Amino acid sequence: xxxxxxxxxxxxxxxxxxxxxxxxxxxxxxxxxxxxxxxxxxxxxxxxxxxxxxxxxxxxxxxxxxxxxxxxxxxxxxxxxxxxxxxxxxxxxxxxxxxxxxxxxxxxxxxxxxxxxxxxxxxxxxxxxxxxxxxxxxxxxxxxxxxxxxxxxxxxxxxxxxxxxxxxxxxxxxxxxxxxxxxxxxxxxxxxxxxxxxxxxxxxxxxxxxxxxx
Amino acid sequence: xxxxxxxxxxxxxxxxxxxxxxxxxxxxxxxxxxxxxxxxxxxxxxxxxxxxxxxxxxxxxxxxxxxxxxxxxxxxxxxxxxxxxxxxxxxxxxxxxxxxxxxxxxxxxxxxxxxxxxxxxxxxxxxxxxxxxxxxxxxxxxxxxxxxxxxxxxxxxxxxxxxxxxxxxxxxxxxxxxxxxxxxxxxxxxxxxxxxxxxxxxxxxxxxxxxxxxxxx
Numbered sequence: 001x002x003x004x005x006x007x008x009x010x011x012x013x014x015x016x017x018x019x020x021x022x023x024x025x026x027x028x029x030x031x032x033x034x035x036x037x038x039x040x041x042x043x044x045x046x047x048x049x050x051x052x053x054x055x056x057x058x059x060x061x062x063x064x065x066x067x068x069x070x071x072x073x074x075x076x077x078x079x080x081x082x083x084x085x086x087x088x089x090x091x092x093x094x095x096x097x098x099x100x101x102x103x104x105x106x107x108x109x110x111x112x113x114x115x116x117x118x119x120x121x122x123x124x125x126x127x128x129x130x131x132x133x134x135x136x137x138x139x140x141x142x143x144x145x146x147x148x149x150x151x152x153x154x155x156x157x158x159x160x161x162x163x164x165x166x167x168x169x170x171x172x173x174x175x176x177x178x179x180x181x182x183x184x185x186x187x188x189x190x191x192x193x194x195x196x197x198x199x200x201x202x203x204x205x206x207x208x209x210x211x212x213x214x
Numbered sequence: 215x216x217x218x219x220x221x222x223x224x225x226x227x228x229x230x231x232x233x234x235x236x237x238x239x240x241x242x243x244x245x246x247x248x249x250x251x252x253x254x255x256x257x258x259x260x261x262x263x264x265x266x267x268x269x270x271x272x273x274x275x276x277x278x279x280x281x282x283x284x285x286x287x288x289x290x291x292x293x294x295x296x297x298x299x300x301x302x303x304x305x306x307x308x309x310x311x312x313x314x315x316x317x318x319x320x321x322x323x324x325x326x327x328x329x330x331x332x333x334x335x336x337x338x339x340x341x342x343x344x345x346x347x348x349x350x351x352x353x354x355x356x357x358x359x360x361x362x363x364x365x366x367x368x369x370x371x372x373x374x375x376x377x378x379x380x381x382x383x384x385x386x387x388x389x390x391x392x393x394x395x396x397x398x399x400x401x402x403x404x405x406x407x408x409x410x411x412x413x414x415x416x417x418x419x420x421x422x423x424x425x426x427x428x429x430x431x
Contacts, residue, residue: 046313047239048383060242061382067240067293078382080389080415081239081265082321085314089334113339119301119310120292122340123266127314130334160337 003169006186006213007138009034011097011167013212014136015041019094020087022046022128025066027138028097044093046124048084051076065124088124089131096132098125100139100166102153105200107163107175109137110155122158129159141168147199149173149180170194172210179203184210216376219399219423224248225255227397231284233261233362235320235391240266240293241273243369243384245401248425249276252366259284263320263362265313265387267291278306287360289313312340315357317390323359324393330357365395367421372402373409376418385415392420399423 001009004027012034015021022044023029032054035041043052046065051073056062059069072078079087087093102110109129112122129135139148149166166173171194172184182202185194187209195202234252238244244264252260253276260283267288268275275294277283285307291297300306311319312334322330331354335341345356369384380388381403392398398421405426 045383047242048386061384063240063242063383067242072382078380078385080380081313081317081386082390085317089314089332108337116302119298119308121266121288121290121310122312123290124313126312126338126340127334130336131314157338159334 001213003140004030006169006210007167010172010210010212011136011138012036014134014165015039015095017041020044020050020092022088022093022096022132024096024098024125024128026099028099029066031097031138044084044087045070046084046088046128048079048081049076050079050087085124085127088127091131091133093128093132095134095136096128097136097138098128100137100148102148102150102155103137103139103163103166104150104153105175105180106152106161108153108160109135109158109163110153111158113156115156125158129162134165135163136165136167137163138167141170141194142197145197147197150199151201170197173202182207184208186210186213216372216374216418216421216424219425220427221251221254221425224251224399224423224425227364227399228252228255228257229363230257231259232257232364233263234364234366235362235387235395236262236264236274236366237368237386237388237391238264238268238273239383239386241268243380243386243388244268244273245366245368246273247427248366248368248399248401249274252277252282253280256280256282258282261285261287261362263287263360263391265289265316267294267297269293270296285309287311287316289316316360317387319357319360320387320390320394323361324390327359329359331355332357361394362391363396365391365398367392367398367400367416370400370402370416371409372400372405372424374405374407376421376424377409377414378402378416378421379409379413380415389416392416397422399425401425
């Protein structure tokens with residue numbers, strides 16, 4: 001499995017039957033490929049779909065939040081942007097999965113701007129992180145060896161204190177009121193490896209092998 | 215039939231320095247023919263309000279490339295690198311607004327509200343210069359309502375009365391901007407006799423003109 005596949009398949013185990021889920025662009029999008037058998041999950045696309053289906057090459061009338069041709073499933077609906085963000089901001093989304101430039105042990109996320117370098121904008125990310133019941137971050141553990149999981153984000157924030165779970169190719173970590181707990185480590189790595197590549201202070205007391213990985 | 219507008223009449227609505235809201239999400243549901251006409255008119259110093267910056271060759275991005283835009287208000291400009299470079303050269307003003315906040319500011323204006331209270335953007339750069347208001351022990355940012363001079367609505371199926379429904383995901387910001395501008399022009403995908411009243415998304419009083427191509431009058 002590639003790093004991306006490890007991250008996406010592990011996050012898919014967090015989905016519950018009946019959840020309404022919003023997936024961000026990039027690795028988060030892959031989570032849809034690993035919905036556990038027997039669970040029915042409804043995906044929302046922020047541009048206005050409840051019941052987002054798979055990608056459809058050449059489709060131009062239905063697009064997903066990345067602007068790619070997509071489909072709508074039976075029972076789905078098309079909605080305007082205000083209604084879409086009523087779902088998002090109003091606490092009607094059970095789980096959102098988003099990428100990160102940086103994420104910290106206090107559950108704060110930076111994902112939308114590198115001042116002076118890259119300013120793509122926040123799109124719907126600030127609303128999603130603020131409004132979804134559970135925020136899961138899907139990210140590589142480091143950016144070419146430089147830790148992305150920090151004591152405190154250095155880049156401008158997307159939102160403060162909203163992240164619940166961080167899943168990387170190395171580990172699963174949960175933000176709790178007393179700090180960042182290391183829950184699971186991928187069998188290819190040791191706890192020491194994770195600590196070495198993590199800037200944040202990890203609370204380590206009951207670590208398990210990463211679920212869903214052979 | 216709702217007032218039909220041709221290209222020539224449409225251009226008389228365009229003025230230097232005006233603000234224009236344009237529907238569409240990454241150009242899905244953007245009225246490209248109306249943008250063609252704005253480009254032909256070559257009006258300048260526009261303030262463009264749109265979900266995103268489109269692409270250099272598609273959507274509102276074309277107006278930026280044609281040097282007609284003074285300021286753009288959007289949630290995302292990452293798909294149009296020209297916007298990023300003009301911004302860093304300080305040739306273009308960019309106001310980035312969280313997407314849900316942008317939608318709701320527009321909706322609020324159309325509904326006659328002065329603004330909205332949202333938790334989105336608290337503790338971020340977005341809160342700079344804005345009032346924070348506490349209600350039931352929860353903090354919110356005060357975001358002002360946002361209207362404009364002209365709305366360019368796309369992605370719609372119109373009927374003879376000027377009622378609109380929208381094609382698939384082309385709805386996005388289109389029904390919102392149709393409520394929030396002094397003049398609303400729609401470039402429909404097609405016109406049918408009558409939309410079932412239960413399916414009308416934008417009732418005809420919101421719509422001023424339907425553009426149906428150059429050769430109609």
